[in-house]
Amino acid sequence: MIFEMVKSKVVAHISYFIGSQNEAVVVDPRRDCGVYVEIAQREGMRIRYVFETHRNEDYVIGSRELAHLTGADIYHGPWPDFEYGETVRDGQEFFFGKLRVTAIYTPGHTPGCVSYAVADLDSGGETVLVCTGDTLFVGDVGRTDFGGPERKEWSENLYDSIFNKLLPLGDHVVLCPAHGSGSVCGGRIADRELSTLGLERLTNPLLQMSREEFVEHKVEEHHEYAPYFRTMERLNIKGAPFVGCGPNPPPLKPSEFKEKAGEGAIIVDTRPPPGFGAGHIKGSYSLYLSRLGLGGWVLPYDKPILLVLGSQEHLDYVARSLVRMGYDDLGGYLAGTIASWYKEVLPVEGLGLMTVADLRDRLEEDGDWVVLDVRSRDEWEEGHIEGCTNIYVGLLQQRLDDVPEGRPIALICKSGTRSSFASSILQRAGRRNVHNVLGGMDGWKKAGYPVTK
Amino acid sequence: MIFEMVKSKVVAHISYFIGSQNEAVVVDPRRDCGVYVEIAQREGMRIRYVFETHRNEDYVIGSRELAHLTGADIYHGPWPDFEYGETVRDGQEFFFGKLRVTAIYTPGHTPGCVSYAVADLDSGGETVLVCTGDTLFVGDVGRTDFGGPERKEWSENLYDSIFNKLLPLGDHVVLCPAHGSGSVCGGRIADRELSTLGLERLTNPLLQMSREEFVEHKVEEHHEYAPYFRTMERLNIKGAPFVGCGPNPPPLKPSEFKEKAGEGAIIVDTRPPPGFGAGHIKGSYSLYLSRLGLGGWVLPYDKPILLVLGSQEHLDYVARSLVRMGYDDLGGYLAGTIASWYKEVLPVEGLGLMTVADLRDRLEEDGDWVVLDVRSRDEWEEGHIEGCTNIYVGLLQQRLDDVPEGRPIALICKSGTRSSFASSILQRAGRRNVHNVLGGMDGWKKAGYPVTK
């Protein structure tokens, strides 16, 4: 038995390649699905089935292209009405190599969620692992807020799926969720990619609650809904266009870059926040590598995206990450990175950069400063600078009216990355006197400065 | 938390790289330990500790070189007296990143065996995984026959370690043993590299027994002791010489190869059995890639080893595999493989090759044929050809007197690989009229020919 996790950083997505003898299955493949073909070729296996745990909202699934490449059959749950593949039946079994996969309906995160339990027939058919999609994570459970008015019912279903369908499989079963820490699909997923149903039963905070507490918690829990989700949902119902060997945006000379930007292309600058603050192309979004996924809040699908990279080596990561979010129209990247822009004497603009000590000094000196904390509401509630405003970075572009004008603004998040993105949103909106606090609340707390709850 | 298995095929060895934040530990590193340094560099981690579960018998451990490269501290158990590293205390705790490792004395396989339980402090300190070395495998437990006269006591200790030390950690704990299927350290290790203590409790045949049954079984169980084990034990007590970036045997022209062979070097031919049977250099051992580990039964440490490869791409795998077993004196490999030998008109010899149908025909026609089944005693007992002799391939070289002379011999194993090795042992000993049965007992049974128990 071969078991391999394939992780996609930007959306903290995890897919699974599970093989035995000369056959394999893939659960929740990513869009650029060559990686599974490579594993199959290396191991001498044929991919027989592609299983989807649910209609994903945060990334484009690669089932259709993988099936096209391998001849595999695709199965997904009973909701919504997919335009490709087959609907799996609750309890349906699939045999390949010496393994058996059993589909288990686990509604809750969506009405059509399915988990896939994998048993080893050589060990008497006991379940070895279960792929739970967005139903159960390490340290968290799936969101139910997509249910809207039916959120309560979805939350009840989720509880029942976990307690009546999954946990009964046994403490010994290895947990294989569709997301790890950092995903937008669960706010508190643990930073550990190894768990079992027993470990979750014992330590997952949500599983310590009664059904009533659980449902109440899930109904009141706060989540954001990024605009790009809608596109993901649409693409995942009908099956996204194929990407072949992956995206190939061309290098652009500064003049070409400038021309495309002038025609409405959107600029994404993936350099670290200090370099972005020191100088960037006017109108750029600051989306550092590790936070590229936040682009889903602001990037449109109907305009080309232009890239400013910190290093040529990052091209593949950045381009693939965007394609996994459905951004196929990559117009190119700035050849020679920002240095070539300076050499061509094209206009740059900077940003105020502050340390937490600078911020404290400003606040003490000058009552005029606005502090805007762009972390999530949950993070903000756990402790923030007195008097600051909280607008989640993802919502900032829509809530510009809530940001006072005419006063110096300091943007803060946990470390300085999301606040760099927020700063760039304000600058794009024409705001001046914008400052990014490097070190963020981590630094502020470390320095022992006062925090309010 | 980063968790990575590093597998070494030839001895079915598994080591573990476990990291958190900027720190990591390695459990039971292999000898060519650059792989751990590469993971550490990729993840931005420093290897702080190297943990050994026990004095290994079947491969050379790389702790000392890894510590040299990284500054890590080495810990091992209280037996035997190692000439390097520190002895860990039962219950001793180590903290790194957000993880805690607890050493648990689990004597049985040897008196000094230690397991290492890893807990995630972010999840309340519950044990997530346990590295069990050769104490508990997937579907099997460690050998106790190294105990010799104390075998019964060691077996009792093993039972107690498993039932009183490991299983109480909880069904939910992921099992991380030092070996997978195919290892000589456990005859029945399952072909699945994913398990938990709960899964073993439920399905491991050994764990279904009472303490009395278990001990009796372990005392009577049959294992072979390959001669190279002694060298492994010796090297692992004092720490083996460093291997740097790995072995680098040179290509040899046929004339150079012939000269070295003439001076006493040993020839290992790693081509598939049919090619070996069709023609090979006189005196070669037939050790196909997947069964290279069997070389430990016959290869001396005081003579250079010469290689005949099936493909230039196999050089690295073959050379590293031998070095992992302590064979550092690799004299070179035949440039241009066997084709160059034919072109130089140097002497080759062949082997009789038969299908199972051929064998049945011979046996029906001619009472003179000897069938030698070279599988392990356990395999033989589960069903063999009537009238055949069983000598385990590893013991064949020492038991040549038990092989009848002057009659045609057909060698058979499961599929034809070990019998090719056995055939080469007989040929080296001067036997003629030696035949390898391709397809082996798998084919014989598939064909529906009669089998006795």
Added chain:
Amino acid sequence: MIFEMVKSKVVAHISYFIGSQNEAVVVDPRRDCGVYVEIAQREGMRIRYVFETHRNEDYVIGSRELAHLTGADIYHGPWPDFEYGETVRDGQEFFFGKLRVTAIYTPGHTPGCVSYAVADLDSGGETVLVCTGDTLFVGDVGRTDFGGPERKEWSENLYDSIFNKLLPLGDHVVLCPAHGSGSVCGGRIADRELSTLGLERLTNPLLQMSREEFVEHKVEEHHEYAPYFRTMERLNIKGAPFVGCGPNPPPLKPSEFKEKAGEGAIIVDTRPPPGFGAGHIKGSYSLYLSRLGLGGWVLPYDKPILLVLGSQEHLDYVARSLVRMGYDDLGGYLAGTIASWYKEVLPVEGLGLMTVADLRDRLEEDGDWVVLDVRSRDEWEEGHIEGCTNIYVGLLQQRLDDVPEGRPIALICKSGTRSSFASSILQRAGRRNVHNVLGGMDGWKKAGYPVTK
């Protein structure tokens, strides 16, 4: 300036990636053209032009797919009428980075051959290198036999192109031909991938001749025309179907393999000749890795091809090599290679294997033996075994009537690889008592056995 050779072994093809600053061109790309995209991404370059030196006959060109992936413009010569791309003008110049490419009409090998001279504008515009396609090779020149009745004229053109167009560029110009040693496009291409026009002027045997001698030589020179050339020509005029990330034939269980073979699929066994001789699936062609290109003589385009590999690592090489020759219908490969066939007790057949000493003994003992030398006519004329018949391996399938029946046959080539292929052709045709001479004429000569011219 970046200069990178991309070599494709099976057809001894060489293509060129030439870049400067952020722009690049590719000359004669291979079909699976991802490699050029990867170089471009690594170097931060955009591929602006794809240049074809001529309509290739021996491999499928990847221009159209590469242009599709990168937006490059394709240029080729004035003959034949291509269904894609632009026709370059004689003397037409292209500028990219700090380089200039000049197209030079060099008819001869075909009427539409073009060479591309690359100059470095930073060095005063002197020509640095010239891509000569099949016009001029290292140690040889292009074939002119495709000219048929116009062969003489084509040969004259070739001479004039070399002497009046290429050599005048200067001795100092680096030569970049489209093929290296082993190509069917030139029988005597040297085994050295580095040359200059000056070195060719001094050492290329063809360039030492007078125009008259040259033309006479080219008109009388012997070449074979493999049947697959016709398909290559057809595909290269209209542009071949895209291959995406490359071929992905599935593993087949022995039973599946057998079924497909029974339905007419063709079996290609890429194991080394000794293993093939020891036993293979009835009806297989023996096409060892290094000689896979010979498949173009016998493999049809309207039936699936099934593979028997010597090693799982060879899958990619074998599948890509076949796709480069237009064999897109790869039905799969035998899972577990030949060993699994034996274990399923499916029918195998062997081949007689002989050393050169065996052959000499047979010939001395028994006048009945037929020796069939399957090397090219040129090789045969340089020395062969007295009394043997010469049929070039590529022509053997069509000339079976010229092979005597009812007598034992020994097949010989240079080393034993082509004769293994030839042996398999005879066996497929129902011949029995077929023997492959391992070591071949190289061994025969080495042994000092008599040779006739």
Added chain:
Amino acid sequence: MIFEMVKSKVVAHISYFIGSQNEAVVVDPRRDCGVYVEIAQREGMRIRYVFETHRNEDYVIGSRELAHLTGADIYHGPWPDFEYGETVRDGQEFFFGKLRVTAIYTPGHTPGCVSYAVADLDSGGETVLVCTGDTLFVGDVGRTDFGGPERKEWSENLYDSIFNKLLPLGDHVVLCPAHGSGSVCGGRIADRELSTLGLERLTNPLLQMSREEFVEHKVEEHHEYAPYFRTMERLNIKGAPFVGCGPNPPPLKPSEFKEKAGEGAIIVDTRPPPGFGAGHIKGSYSLYLSRLGLGGWVLPYDKPILLVLGSQEHLDYVARSLVRMGYDDLGGYLAGTIASWYKEVLPVEGLGLMTVADLRDRLEEDGDWVVLDVRSRDEWEEGHIEGCTNIYVGLLQQRLDDVPEGRPIALICKSGTRSSFASSILQRAGRRNVHNVLGGMDGWKKAGYPVTK
């Protein structure tokens, strides 16, 4: 014949792997020499000889370790007295595979320089390529200033070596020098890694001169002598310590990093100039990846070096580059890069960053500004800002007294990288009001601002 260039970016070094059949030679191997062993293993070759063209001054040669790994013999020229290897004789020939190497004494750059001409015996023994070390480059020739008082004689020798020894080999010979563009061993090496003796004869500006002009030019030519050269010379005479699989500096937490820096370790910040300017650890040198080699001007050998990386992927490149310059004492790198420093609220300092337009504005507004141009004297002489001072960046640390104090300083180079390094040197020396001009003279000229010669 296999011919492979192995390039090491930081010192613009080129070494050569040349093989034929199963044998190979390496010319001027770099210190971390595993790359040659890998090529040899891939190609099935044994490295027989290591040839050194001269005692290198700018990087540590890897001959001794490569010989240790492979058993190769080392040869070098007659000067100076090396403590390892053999001295080659003028005209000495070496045969391997089907090639012949002939040593040609070519004194000039040093009295002991040797070139190695490689001929293909299959092509009648004509020279195919020549490895010229630092004697002849693409577009330039070697420095002769190491000759000190004997510089004139060395220059004469260089001329004679080129004109009487190398060029007579023929225009057709491929040139293989030891350095490419960007090397300190030749100020004007062309940005093209492909040349021939004929192309140099035609286009190399130095080869257009008469002997008298050439010698005069070389005697008057300006070169800098970086302090680390002395260490390179010393190490290359006796043979440097082995580096095994390469350097392995550990990640350091901010507190550990700070502690080591406090104990005297030197900080090298390899992030791009804008990020460095935005904020860096006090006392850091700004040495961006592409200009790391400049570290040889200021980095001591008796203190540990600490790294601040822009990206974890750069670790290997940075560490290897420093080791190639003999900096073996790498104390570690900042874990989590500069972001972790901010989060720990440790002290940072910034730098003034200006565009060229900013600079022009400052100069127009305020007569107090000092412009310091840190390019080489040659670059400066080709055009600079009126009134600026020129101190070559490498010399700045020693010439601090020549930099006016108490006034705002703008540092400028070609693009902004060397001036970032220069800025960091001034800051380390306690200077304040230091500004780096991004875009540099390239930008200044592009903007059309006035330039003086």
